[in-house]
Structure formats: C-alpha cells, structure tokens
C-alpha cells in the first residue's frame with residue numbers, strides 16, 4: 001500500500017532554444033555550432049564602439065512560427081531591451097532581450113504521460129541573444145573566452161508553474177524538442193546546448209493552492225538530467241520540510257556524476273537589470289500579411305497528424321505515435337502512402353527494418369536510401385504473394401539499398417520471386433508426396449499436424465519460391481482426395 005504524499009511538487013520550466021538561422025540575431029556572423037574559438041566574431045559580436053545591430057528577420061519568423069504552433073497570442077509591435085549585467089563572456093555589458101512585451105504570449109503545449117494527456121500552459125516565448133562561453137578547462141589557472149556563440153539567436157520558452165512530476169517535466173521538454181525540430185525552428189540538440197532547460201521547483205502541502213518557495217536548477221542539458229534534478233530536489237526539500245527547516249530561494253546546479261544538485265547562490269531579492277529599450281534598434285513590427293503568411297506556411301503539427309493517423313483503422317496507437325514523432329518519418333510515410341494503400345505494411349517497414357538500418361548507419365528518414373515508390377512496390381509484391389516478407393527483408397532490401405533498380409527487377413535477378421503458378425506448385429507437391437508415402441498415409445488417417453512437414457519440404461525443394469498460401473490450399477485439396 002502506498003501512503004498519500006504529504007507534499008506536492010510544482011514545476012515551471014524556462015527553455016532556451018537556439019534558432020536555426022544562418023546568421024546571428026543582430027549581424028551576419030555565422031550561426032553554426034562550435035568552430036575554432038573566436039572566428040565567428042565581427043565587430044558587432046565583439047561590441048566595438050560605434051557598431052550598429054540590425055534585427056535578423058528569419059529569427060523573428062521562427063519565433064512567430066513556434067508561437068503559432070503553441071497557440072500563443074502574437075505581439076505585432078515589438079521592441080528589444082537591454083538587460084544590463086557584467087559577465088566576462090558578455091562583451092557589451094548587456095544582453096539584448098525582450099522585456100515587458102514578449103513576441104508570444106500565453107499558449108500551451110500538450111503532453112502525454114502515463115496519467116493521460118493534458119495541456120501545459122505557457123507564460124510567454126521571447127527572443128534574445130546568447131552570450132559567449134567561458135572555458136575553464138583549457139588552462140590550469142586561466143579562463144579563456146570564446147565569443148563564437150555571442151549574439152546567436154535564442155527563443156526562451158517560459159511555462160506557467162503547471163507541471164506536477166518529473167515525468168511531466170521530461171515529457172514537456174520532449175514535446176518542445178519534437179516541435180522545434182518539426183518546424184525547423186531549432187535543431188533541438190541538447191548535447192550541443194541548442195536546447196537547454198532551467199527547472200523551477202517548489203513543494204507545497206498536497207491540496208494547497210499557494211505556491212511554495214522555489215529553487216531553480218540551471219542549465220540542464222538532457223531530459224534524463226531534468227528528471228533526475230527534479231527527483232533529487234523533491235527528496236531534498238521534503239526532508240527539509242519534515243524537519244521544519246525553512247526553504248531558501250536558491251539557484252542550484254546539477255551534478256551529473258551523482259545525480260544530485262548543489263547551491264550556486266541564494267537569490268535574496270530580484271535582480272535589477274536596469275532594462276531599457278535598446279536605442280540602437282528600431283522597434284520591429286510584424287505586419288498582418290507577414291503573420292498570415294507565417295500561419296499559412298505552418299505544416300500539419302505532430303498532434304494533429306497523430307490524431308489523423310489514429311483514424312486509420314489499420315494503425316495502432318504505437319504506430320501513430322511513432323510515425324508522428326519526427327517530421328522526416330511522417331513525410332516518408334505520407335510519400336509511400338501515395339503509391340500503396342497498404343498502411344499497416346508501410347508502418348511495419350518504417351518502424352521495423354528501415355528504422356533499424358538507418359539507426360545502424362546513424363541516419364534519419366530524410367536519408368532513406370529506398371525511394372517511396374520502390375518501397376510501395378515491394379510491399380505490394382509481398383501482399384500479392386509474389387515475395388515473402390522474410391526474403392524481402394533479408395535479400396531484397398539490401399539489394400535495393402545498393403542498386404538503383406526496381407524491386408521487381410532485383411527480385412528477378414536474385415531469383416526470389418514466389419510463384420502461385422498452379423501447375424508448378426502441383427509438381428512440387430507431387431514430388432514431396434511421392435517422397436514420403438507413409439506420411440501421406442498417416443495424414444489421411446487423421447494426423448493433420450503433418451501438414452507443416454509437407455509445406456516445409458515443398459519450401460525446401462522450391463528454394464523458398466512456392467507461395468505458402470497457395471501451396472497450403474492446393475496441398476490440402478490433394479491430401480484430402482485419396
């Protein structure tokens with residue numbers, strides 16, 4: 001029996017996603033990850049006096065698309081503000097961000113957990129630039145600065161305190177990652193820091209409506225770390241509360257070596273960043289036409305696709321969920337569907353042998369080496385009994401991957417086509433029956449289990465080319481007429 005928990009956890013997330021633009025947010029420097037240190041740094045990234053930033057339109061477009069996909073209200077009249085603070089990797093002494101009026105307001109993201117499906121409310125999504133990086137591991141006593149990342153475009157997605165377990169928070173980040181990739185807003189790569197998360201966590205007596213004092217665990221860069229950090233905080237704060245100790249509002253960091261967190265600093269009061277509108281940047285307006293065109297360019301979203309796939313009778317919940325998990329997989333499924341109506345077989349091939357092959361070669365579904373038309377033809381050949389599924393997987397698929405020929409041509413060359421040709425099948429059946437007359441006797445006396453033995457023999461002498469369905473039918477007819 002499980003005790004009713006005394007405390008309930010409440011979680012709000014702040015997720016930074018690096019936008020998939022070519023250039024930085026306010027200048028033409030490359031926005032690629034990494035590179036030799038300090039090679040993607042024009043005078044603007046370096047904050048030389050007299051340089052002027054200009055807003056990257058593509059970044060604005062990507063932020064709006066994400067907002068639309070999350071059902072946010074889009075702010076058409078925007079401005080950038082300076083958030084002033086000192087940090088060695090922040091050459092300007094301020095970060096350009098948005099302040100009182102984010103580009104996307106409200107909205108929600110639907111998550112599905114073991115407890116069911118529900119919408120998590122967003123507070124806002126805003127645009128801002130990233131800072132550079134301090135490198136502490138290059139020299140025993142010195143810290144180095146790499147400004148390649150300075151000025152790269154980010155969206156910050158801020159949720160309401162609206163998640164109630166580590167599982168929900170992990171699922172939320174998984175949904176965001178799926179969505180930004182789906183929309184081409186970000187590559188969502190957590191190992192490279194393109195997607196990173198701060199988790200705000202508090203506990204309150206179960207059933208209470210007021211929020212407890214929160215701690216913030218910074219810079220979590222995997223879903224596993226997010227869940228582990230939350231689980232650790234739940235047990236740490238529960239222990240403090242049970243001892244009657246006060247909870248201090250803190251900023252903490254995750255230690256991946258032992259799945260714990262440690263305090264970075266206490267947050268006594270709100271920071272004063274002296275925000276003010278950036279005088280070097282004109283306000284940017286999203287026109288009604290631009291907004292309409294962004295709306296029109298949105299692809300079908302994963303949830304809508306998931307629902308549509310569920311309507312297809314042949315497909316299971318698992319199929320629908322897996323096929324709508326990433327845009328390339330979904331697109332490949334749709335393309336193959338143009339050539340064959342055999343939806344279940346398409347799903348089986350995609351989620352089985354093809355995905356296996358792509359995983360083994362570290363590729364994704366934008367790089368499938370089998371054209372949709374060829375996969376469809378192979379599926380139809382199996383369906384019509386010309387080819388067995390196992391032979392298709394073991395022999396035809398590798399050939400299709402290697403050679404740019406049609407499945408039919410290759411199957412002929414490989415001599416693996418099954419035959420439903422009745423006179424040929426009858427010959428093989430006769431041959432096997434002649435070979436084992438006693439077994440035929442036994443079968444006729446009632447030992448029906450011998451059927452499999454005959455079929456196995458026919459398969460052998462036909463070199464796997466006898467259509468098993470047709471063979472079974474003809475063989476039974478033959479055996480049943482003495």
Ligand code: ADP
Nearest residue numbers: 010011012013159160161200201202211212214
């Ligand atoms: P701050 O000013 O400390 O950054 P915000 O009010 O801007 O705090 O909220 C930042 C994030 O923290 C949001 O995602 C919000 O949902 C979450 N949050 C705020 N208060 C709490 C709380 N008591 N418990 C859990 N999460 C919270």
Ligand code: MG
Nearest residue numbers: 014198200216
């Ligand atoms: Mg904050």
